[in-house]
Amino acid sequence: MVEHRSGSPDAGVEAAEGSGPAAGASGIPGSAAQGSGIAGPEAAGGSGTAGSDPDAPRTAGSDPDARWLALLMHAAFFLLLGASLTRFLMRHPGEARTPWIIALSITLAVLYLLGPVLGSRPTPRRLTWLAVLVVVWMVLVVLAPSFAWCAVPLFYTGLRILPPRAALALVALLTVFVVAAQLRLADGFDPNLVLAPPAVAAVATAVFVHMQRQAVRQRELAARQRELIDDLLRTRRELAATERREGTLAERQRLSMEIHDTLAQGLSSQQMLLQAADRTWSADPxxxxxxxxxxxxxxxxxxxxxxxxxHDLAPADLAEGGGLEAALHALAARESAQAEGALTVHCHVEGTPHAPLPDRVQSALLRIAQGALANVREHSGATAAGLTLTHLDDRVVLDIGDNGRGFTAEPEGVRGAGTVRGHGLPATRARVRQLGGTLTIESAPGEGTVLSAEVPLTTTEDPT
Structure with a gap:
């Protein structure tokens, strides 16, 4: 081959440029830029690092950066291939090997274009394609050393497709081949031709591996973030479901208390009155x-x-207007009338509210008074009872007292023999707790009972 004749002028020219391709694979600035920053001609599939999961490709379509890098590397490859072919045709027009150089250049270009079509995973077809691509390039370098400029894209193609050890072996093989081809053209031994290509190949490989590991870390971080977001959304759904369940239970409890303090107490009173009427129907019509x-x-x-x-679960007495004070006075009068002299209920209001009480507070206090007087009427044997509503600056207090038989008051949560049966006292405690208040019961056998509900005006929600 003409370029292998060391004594010819062309050989000298080829030798001078023969070191150029090696430097292009190793030290020329333009080629070094390609070697350090481009993730190979297959960066369109940017997934495959040497050492990354080949089954998790990072495609150019899913990564804008990988797409731009792929386009840049493709352009660089064809620019280098075209420049090498142009240089050869200008330096060696009309030689016998020229048709072979042209044919092999076209073949190399077509093979390179087939790469993205075959995908990014190391399938048998993909590996065969890479082997043919490398062989064609080697033949071109033997015929014309200037085609060694294309070594850098082949480095990255091998690093991206092959497993780590196979990729490093391919890089070493290509580097040795470039060095051997350049040494054949040199007039004497040149240390740069031996040291520069391996050094730059090592740097380029390290940069490539680092870039791909960073990409893997970013994908892992994105996956963890997606998992965290999924966990957060799942937690929010579970929290919403829990809140709905708690709301349902709270509403059931509220309805239970409402029904107990109104309908159940009324039905109990009706039962007692009708039983009394039945007993006295003949003797005292x-x-x-x-x-x-x-x-x-x-x-x-x-x-x-x-x-x-x-309609709206508001107490009927409050719905009639007049507020809590009027409703308590009406309740006291009604209880006294229903007892027909057996029980007298008085109502007293102390102080004046600075602002109207919230509807929740008024409704709850009226229900507490209704339930307490029902217990007085049914269980205490009292002849007198009193309702006292006290307005203070930051709270309102409702006291219900009677002169009945009393009982031994138990701490909250303890149920003793003297504790009133049914839902009355637990319902009262629940109402006061929902308003953020406190319930106090003072009683002793034979000394009557005083129930005191204190509700703050700044907090009307259950603190729990």
Whole structure:
């Protein structure tokens, strides 16, 4: 081959440029830029690091940076291939090997274009393609050393497609081949031709591996972030479901207390009055009729309460206007009338509120008073009871006292023999707790009972 004749002028020219391609693979600035920053001609599939998972490709379509790097590397490869072919045709026009150089250059270009079509995973077809690509390039370098400029893209192609050890072996093989080809053209031994290509190949490989490891870390970080977001969304859904369940339970408890303090108490009173009327119907018809009329009045009140439940669950006394004070006075008068002299209930209001009480507070305090007076009427045997509503600067206090038989008060959560049965006291505690207040019960056998509900005006929500 003409370029291998060391004594010819062309050989001298080729030798001078023969070191150029090696430097291009190793030290020329333009080629070094390609070697350090481009993730190979297959960066369109940017996934495959030597050592990364080949089954998790990082495609150019999914990564804008990888797409731009791929386009840049493709352009660089064809620019270098075209420059090498142009130089050869200008230096050696009309030689016998020229058709072979042209044919092999076209073949190399076509093979390179097939790379992205075959995908980025190391399938048998992909490995065969890489082997043919490298062989064609080697033949071109033997015929014309200037084609060694294309070594750098081949470095990255091998690093991206092959497993780590195979990729490093290919880089070493290509480097040795470039050095051997250049040494054949040199007039004497040149240390730069031996040291520069391996050094730059090592640097380029290190840069490539580092870049790809960074890409893997970024993908892992993105995956962890997606997992965290999924966990957060799942936690939010679970929290929302829990809140809905708690809201449902709270609403059930509230309805239970509302029904107990109104309909259940009214039905209990009606039962007692009708039983009394039945017992006295023959002996004292007038008294029996009074009991029936009283039971009818209670039934009317219960019907109004039931309709109020359907409408908005507000107490009927409050819905009639006049506020909590008027509702408590009406409750005291009604309880006294229903007892027919057996129980007298008085109502007293102390202080003046600085602002209207919240509807929740008014409704809860009225229900507490209704439940407490029902217990007084049914269980205490008292002849007198009193309601006292006290307005203070930062709280409101409702006291319900009676002169009944009393009982041994138990701490909250302890149920003793003297504790009132049913839902009354637990419901009262729950109402006060929901308003952020406190409930106090003072009682002793034979000394009556005082129930005190204190509600702050700054906090009307259950602190728990």
């Amino acid at each position: 007038d008294a029996a009729r009074r009991h029936v009329r009283t039971a009818t009045g209670i039934a009317e009140r219960n019907l109004a309460e039931a309709r109020r439940f359907v």
